[in-house]
Amino acid sequence: MLKFVVFSFLIVSASLAKDTQYTFDTKYIDIPLDHFSFTSNRTFTLRYLVNDTYFAEDGAIFFYDGNEGDISMFAQNSGLLFDMAPSFKALIVFAEHRYYGESLPFGNLSYTAPEYLGYLSSMQAMADFVFLINDLQKNYANPEVLEKLPVIAFGGSYGGMLAAWQKMKYPNSILGAIASSAPIWQFKGQNPCDSFYKIITDDFQTIGGDKCATTIKNSWEIIRTLAKNDSGKAELAKFWNFCTAFETDNDIDALVDWVSEVYAALAETNYPYPTNFLAPLPGNPIKEFCSKIDAYEYDDDKGLLKSIGEALQIYTNYTGTTKCNSLQSTSDVLGEDGWNFQACTEMIMPLCSKDDDMFENIEWDFQKYSDNCYKQFGIRPVNDEVPILLYGGKDLSAAHNIIFTNGLMDPWSGYGVLTNYSSDVLAMIIKDGVHHSDLRGGK
Amino acid sequence: MLKFVVFSFLIVSASLAKDTQYTFDTKYIDIPLDHFSFTSNRTFTLRYLVNDTYFAEDGAIFFYDGNEGDISMFAQNSGLLFDMAPSFKALIVFAEHRYYGESLPFGNLSYTAPEYLGYLSSMQAMADFVFLINDLQKNYANPEVLEKLPVIAFGGSYGGMLAAWQKMKYPNSILGAIASSAPIWQFKGQNPCDSFYKIITDDFQTIGGDKCATTIKNSWEIIRTLAKNDSGKAELAKFWNFCTAFETDNDIDALVDWVSEVYAALAETNYPYPTNFLAPLPGNPIKEFCSKIDAYEYDDDKGLLKSIGEALQIYTNYTGTTKCNSLQSTSDVLGEDGWNFQACTEMIMPLCSKDDDMFENIEWDFQKYSDNCYKQFGIRPVNDEVPILLYGGKDLSAAHNIIFTNGLMDPWSGYGVLTNYSSDVLAMIIKDGVHHSDLRGGK
Numbered sequence: 084m085l086k087f088v089v090f091s092f093l094i095v096s097a098s099l100a101k102d103t104q105y106t107f108d109t110k111y112i113d114i115p116l117d118h119f120s121f122t123s124n125r126t127f128t129l130r131y132l133v134n135d136t137y138f139a140e141d142g143a144i145f146f147y148d149g150n151e152g153d154i155s156m157f158a159q160n161s162g163l164l165f166d167m168a169p170s171f172k173a174l175i176v177f178a179e180h181r182y183y184g185e186s187l188p189f190g191n192l193s194y195t196a197p198e199y200l201g202y203l204s205s206m207q208a209m210a211d212f213v214f215l216i217n218d219l220q221k222n223y224a225n226p227e228v229l230e231k232l233p234v235i236a237f238g239g240s241y242g243g244m245l246a247a248w249q250k251m252k253y254p255n256s257i258l259g260a261i262a263s264s265a266p267i268w269q270f271k272g273q274n275p276c277d278s279f280y281k282i283i284t285d286d287f288q289t290i291g292g293d294k295c296a297t298t299i300k301n302s303w304e305i306i307r308t309l310a311k312n313d314s315g316k317a318e319l320a321k322f323w324n325f326c327t328a329f330e331t332d333n334d335i336d337a338l339v340d341w342v343s344e345v346y347a348a349l350a351e352t353n354y355p356y357p358t359n360f361l362a363p364l365p366g367n368p369i370k371e372f373c374s375k376i377d378a379y380e381y382d383d384d385k386g387l388l389k390s391i392g393e394a395l396q397i398y399t400n401y402t403g404t405t406k407c408n409s410l411q412s413t414s415d416v417l418g419e420d421g422w423n424f425q426a427c428t429e430m431i432m433p434l435c436s437k438d439d440d441m442f443e444n445i446e447w448d449f450q451k452y453s454d455n456c457y458k459q460f461g462i463r464p465v466n467d468e469v470p471i472l473l474y475g476g477k478d479l480s481a482a483h484n485i486i487f488t489n490g491l492m493d494p495w496s497g498y499g500v501l502t503n504y505s506s507d508v509l510a511m512i513i514k515d516g517v518h519h520s521d522l523r524g525g526k
Numbered sequence: 527m528l529k530f531v532v533f534s535f536l537i538v539s540a541s542l543a544k545d546t547q548y549t550f551d552t553k554y555i556d557i558p559l560d561h562f563s564f565t566s567n568r569t570f571t572l573r574y575l576v577n578d579t580y581f582a583e584d585g586a587i588f589f590y591d592g593n594e595g596d597i598s599m600f601a602q603n604s605g606l607l608f609d610m611a612p613s614f615k616a617l618i619v620f621a622e623h624r625y626y627g628e629s630l631p632f633g634n635l636s637y638t639a640p641e642y643l644g645y646l647s648s649m650q651a652m653a654d655f656v657f658l659i660n661d662l663q664k665n666y667a668n669p670e671v672l673e674k675l676p677v678i679a680f681g682g683s684y685g686g687m688l689a690a691w692q693k694m695k696y697p698n699s700i701l702g703a704i705a706s707s708a709p710i711w712q713f714k715g716q717n718p719c720d721s722f723y724k725i726i727t728d729d730f731q732t733i734g735g736d737k738c739a740t741t742i743k744n745s746w747e748i749i750r751t752l753a754k755n756d757s758g759k760a761e762l763a764k765f766w767n768f769c770t771a772f773e774t775d776n777d778i779d780a781l782v783d784w785v786s787e788v789y790a791a792l793a794e795t796n797y798p799y800p801t802n803f804l805a806p807l808p809g810n811p812i813k814e815f816c817s818k819i820d821a822y823e824y825d826d827d828k829g830l831l832k833s834i835g836e837a838l839q840i841y842t843n844y845t846g847t848t849k850c851n852s853l854q855s856t857s858d859v860l861g862e863d864g865w866n867f868q869a870c871t872e873m874i875m876p877l878c879s880k881d882d883d884m885f886e887n888i889e890w891d892f893q894k895y896s897d898n899c900y901k902q903f904g905i906r907p908v909n910d911e912v913p914i915l916l917y918g919g920k921d922l923s924a925a926h927n928i929i930f931t932n933g934l935m936d937p938w939s940g941y942g943v944l945t946n947y948s949s950d951v952l953a954m955i956i957k958d959g960v961h962h963s964d965l966r967g968g969k
Contacts, residue, residue, distance in 0.1 A: 115908050118916070119562040121871040122644030124906055201565030213915050252695055255914075255921035428564040463567055465558050471698075472656050473561070478698035481924035 105159060107132035107177070112218055116188055116202055118210035127181070127188035129211055132158050134165075134175040140228040142172025144219060145235055146257065148212055148249060149177065150242030151422040153184035157242070162524025163261075164237055174223055174232070178215055180208050180242075182421050194420055197462050203421055205241075205429050206473065209249050212236075213256045236260040239519035240495065241422075241430070243267075243487075248474055251481040259484030263519040266498030267487075268477060269432040270470045276447045278497025280436035283350040286492050287441060290353070291373025296441045298376050299346065302391055303339065303443040305384040310335045318385070323392040324399070326407035337410050339443055342391075345398050346442075350494050351518040363401045372397045427456035431467045432498075482508045490516020548602060550575035550620070555661055559631055559645055561653035570624070570631035572654055575601050577608075577618040583671040585615025587662060588678055589700065591655055591692060592620065593685030594865040596627035600685070605967025606704075607680055617666055617675070621658055623651050623685075625864050637863055640905050646864055648684075648872050649916065652692050655679075656699045679703040682962035683938065684865075684873070686710075686930075691917055694924040702927030705943075706962040710930075711920060712875040712941030713913045719890045721940025723879035726793040729935050730884060733796070734816025739884045741819050742789065745834055746782065746886040748827040753778040761828070766835040767842070769850035780853050782886055785834075788841050789885075793937055794961040806844045815840045870899035874910045875941075925951045933959020 110133055116125040132154060145164045149157060158177040168175055179186040182203040187193040194200055216234055224232045234257040238246030243265030250260040268274055275281075287296040309315035316329040319338070329335055349368045352358060356366045365371050372394045379390035399408050426432065431452075436442040453463045475481070479500075487500035490513040503509050513520055553576055556569040575597060588607045592600060601620040611618055622629040625646040630636040637643055659677055667675045677700040681689030686708030693703040711717055718724075730739040752758035759772040762781070772778055792811045795801060799809045808814045815837045822833035842851050869875065874895075879885040896906045918924070922943075930943035933956040946952050956963055 117563060117644075119647055119649040120560060120644045121647060121867075121905055122641045124908070198565045201560075201563045204562055204564060206562040210916075217911065217915055251924060253915070253918060254924045255918035424564075462564055465567070468660065472660055472696070473653070475696060475698035480926055481694060481697045483923050 105134065105162075105165060107134050107155075107158060107175075112215055114211050114214050118207055118214075128186070129181060129215065130154060130179040130185045131215060132177040132179075134168075136175075137168040137172055138174040138223070139172035140223075140225040142174065143233045143235060144216070144223065145171070145173040145175050145237060146212070146216060146219075147175075147177040148236050148238040148242045148245040149180035149183065149208075150238065150240060150245065151180060151183055151425070154179035154186075155184065157239070161237065161239065161522045163522050164524070166524040171235075173235075174219070176215075176219065178212055180245075181211055197460060200424055200460070201462070203424055205245060205248070205425065209245055209252065212245070212249060213253045216256050233258040237263070237522065238265065239263040239522045240265065243519070247482065247485050247487065250483070250485050251475070251479070254481070254483065259486070261486050261488065262500075263488045263522045264490065264493055264495055264499065265487060266432070266495045267474065267500065269495075269498030270474075270476070271431070271433065271467045273471075273477060274498050276433040276435035277437045277440065279347075279434055279494045280440040280442045280445075282492070282494040282497050283347055284440040284442070286350045286353065286369055286494075287346070287373065290367070290369045292377065295373035295376045298387060298390060300441040302387060305388060306335065306339065309385070309388070319388065322385070322388045323395060324407050326409050334410070341410050342395070343442055345395060347494060349398060350492065353492060353517045354520065354523070362398055364398065365401060368397055424460055424462075427460055427462060427464055429470055429473065431464050431470055433467070479504045479508055485509070486511060488513065488516075488519075488521050490514075490518065490520045492516060493518045493520075548577065548605075548608060550577050550598075550601060550618075555658055557654050557657050561650055561657075571629070572624060572658065573597060573622040573628045574658060575620040575622075577611075579618075580611040580615055581617040581666070582615035583666075583668040585617065586676045586678060587659070587666065588614070588616040588618050588680060589655070589659060589662075590618075590620040591679050591681040591685045591688040592623035592626065592651075593681065593683055593688065594623060594626055594868070597622035597629075598627065600682070604680065604682065604965045606965050607967075609967040614678075616678075617662070619658075619662065621655055623688075624654055640903060643867055643903070644905070646867055648688060648691070648868065652688055652695065655688070655692060656696045659699050676701040680706070680965065681708065682706040682965045683708065686962070690925065690928050690930065693926065693928050694918070694922070697924070697926065702929070704929050704931065706931045706965045707933065707936055707938055707942065708930060709875070709938045709941030710917065710943065712938075713917075713919070714874070714876065714910045716914075716920060717941050719876040719878040720880045720883065722790075722877050722937045723883040723885045723888075725935070725937040725940050726790055727883040727885070729793045729796065729812055729937075730789070730816065733810070733812045735820065738816035738819045741830060741833065743884040745830060748831060749778065749782065752827070752831070762831065765828070765831045766838060767850050769852050777853070784853050785838070786885055788838065790937060792841060793935065796935060796960045797963065797966070805841055808840065808844060811840055867903055867905075870903055870905060870907055872913055872916065874907050874913055876910070922947045922951055928952070929954060931956065931959075931962075931964050933957075933961065933963045935959060936961045936963075 110131050111128045112131065113126040114129050116127050145168060147157065147161060147164065154177050164175050167173070181188060182193060188202060189199040192199050220231055224230070236246040236249055236257045243262035244267050246260040247262040247265055247267055250257055284296055287299065306319065309319055310329065316335070320328045329338060349372055352364060353367060353369045358364050375394035375397060376390050379393050381387055381390055399405055433447040434445065435447040436445045438444065449467045457463045482504065485508050488511045489496040489499040489501060492515060495518060500510050501512060553574050554571045555574065557572050559568040559570050588611060590600065590604060590607060597620050607618050610616070624631060625636060631645060632642040635642050663674055667673070679689040679692055679700045686705035687710050689703040690705040690708055690710055693700055727739055730742065749762065752762055753772065759778070763771045772781060792815055795807060796810060796812045801807050818837035818840065819833050822836050824830055824833055842848055876890040877888065878890040879888045881887065892910045900906045925947065928951050930952070931954045932939040932942040932944055935958060938961060943953050944955060
């Protein structure tokens, strides 16, 4: 079947937090709304968080390129900066990405129409960071000690893409970049669109065993068959502990998306230790999930669905306090609408799944994708080549001093830079790592 | 005194043409109005000129990055592309810069208000070129012969800046760039603001002799003194053959600007052969100008002004058909309003003159500059660092395969790249060359 695939990284980022509480001063800076056109002098207020515990004037700036969510979420889940800061006497700065968290250029109107939302773009966000870094240099660099403080940009996932691109487009703004789990090669024709789902399938097979992946693969047809009538829809909701029954075929499509995203999230966040954010999770959640599948005995199709329903509680109800599940987004710190808009304008990243993975088939159809964008936002992507035109495709000749890190079990790693590109554009592989494992730090 | 200095390159480009007529097919392409924000799907029509005389599928594309004027003017004055095209089997393309010539995104409204004019920017124009090149690849590259045609960008003056920056920001769009007379280092703090006027002064001294430069230097005080009363203003208009008398002190300021720009234009276009565009000019126009000064005998201040008036005819009336002069712009192919807008937003290039050159003193005062921008366009520059933030200042680490060419007698060369930056970012000097001498070609 065909689905509208705009797979948010946020599902991923949602499960990153550990319990550590880092402290910051919250600051704000006025920045031009539009760096590239000049219809007005309008500015907006960007939020950023600063920790100067380790900073000295002969030190550095560690600058986190915010991504698609509230910056405080990322600031609590990127311990690597704190681990490294003492050695580099680094000022730690987490810059919020425009249109997420508190950095809403038009306040409550920001998401109401393209005339307001249109200034949400990676190109604008990167220029925001360049402006902010220029300001930080004025406030923190002491020319008698260092003319300019060396700045290292950090970013994970989409933020990693921004960090890498920032070093290419604005080489003067930063000395180098650590781009963690950045799928900068997930655009038209750059990699197979099914890598994402294939890697998840491999993860489930490797960690959870064949039965687990096979159970999931077999579930789709059972779901579709059962859901053909109302009583089946009701049963399905009951098996998987949903608060309300499913009513339409669209609901079933949404359910298939929802559970596919749960599998993806389990793979992306298969950290070896418990994590806690939207969904509290045990360490090695895929293993926990598949153990439940393995342990559940059944002898018919409905039993198979029930076994999945049982296992899903690892993700939906690890603490035992969730009464029932919902297809709605579970938190307002996620910027899903924002990311979906970005995916409809610049970040056109084909995803698909085929017969040889455990997911229901998903076809990549740009025209339908475009139609859905228009329906949702009143805007279409210009074409599916925009990101390649803007960011240069596989040509990294403008890049220097970038380290791309990828965990090979992370489904996004299929679109990352996995081998050294040049003497100063390096790839680091974390064999058992998942989505920006390294950014979380060792503490 | 303080003046509002937005010195248009166009004064320069105005005198470039030779009589050769190159022929082109005129083509058009629809391009997104805004590449970096997404408030609408609005597009506009960009004009470009194509000559495929020398093109073969195993050849190349020579792509001229249009600058601030009607593209047909540049297409007739850049013979270098035609000189080189046969050897490279190159398709020759001259792309018009948005908001100049016919490429007006909002038709007659384009220049009426910031909401229309605001999309005029170098960043947008460069992305236009990237889009157009992508389209050309589809139309002209034959994948069975070459997957992609190698593209070399050419540009002169501001267009040379675009060509160089395009290679840095969009390395995948072009293989290399020839950036002729491109003052990419004429932004805040990068070079002395008085280099421009100093080089002109040197040109006049070297070519025309000390008397010529001294006469000009002495003229300013005489002009200001004479113009204190109405009869003096009238005399001045008569000495320099102006159609109407000057009435206000502002007129005299404008006259000082006008004649300063004539001196600059003589230096910029001091080609060894006659040229003909807005102002037909002899070869070596500075020499011709100064010969007139030398030959004119006088014994008082008014005589000095008359001698300049006589010499000015080299520029204003070389053919003997100009009845009288005017302070107004003399041609509508010049995009002065457009350039002034760009100079008020992105291209903030400090210019000044001091005691040791032949010009009246001009102070660089960013606040007054900004005030004048607001008065003229209803928009202020964000700050004077914008171009450095956008284009990386003197850091060319993202650059590869760029040749910067400069004529050392060109006043803009004071802000160019005059020495090799790296093994593939090279500087070529034309000792006796003026403003993009090389682009004109040898024919």
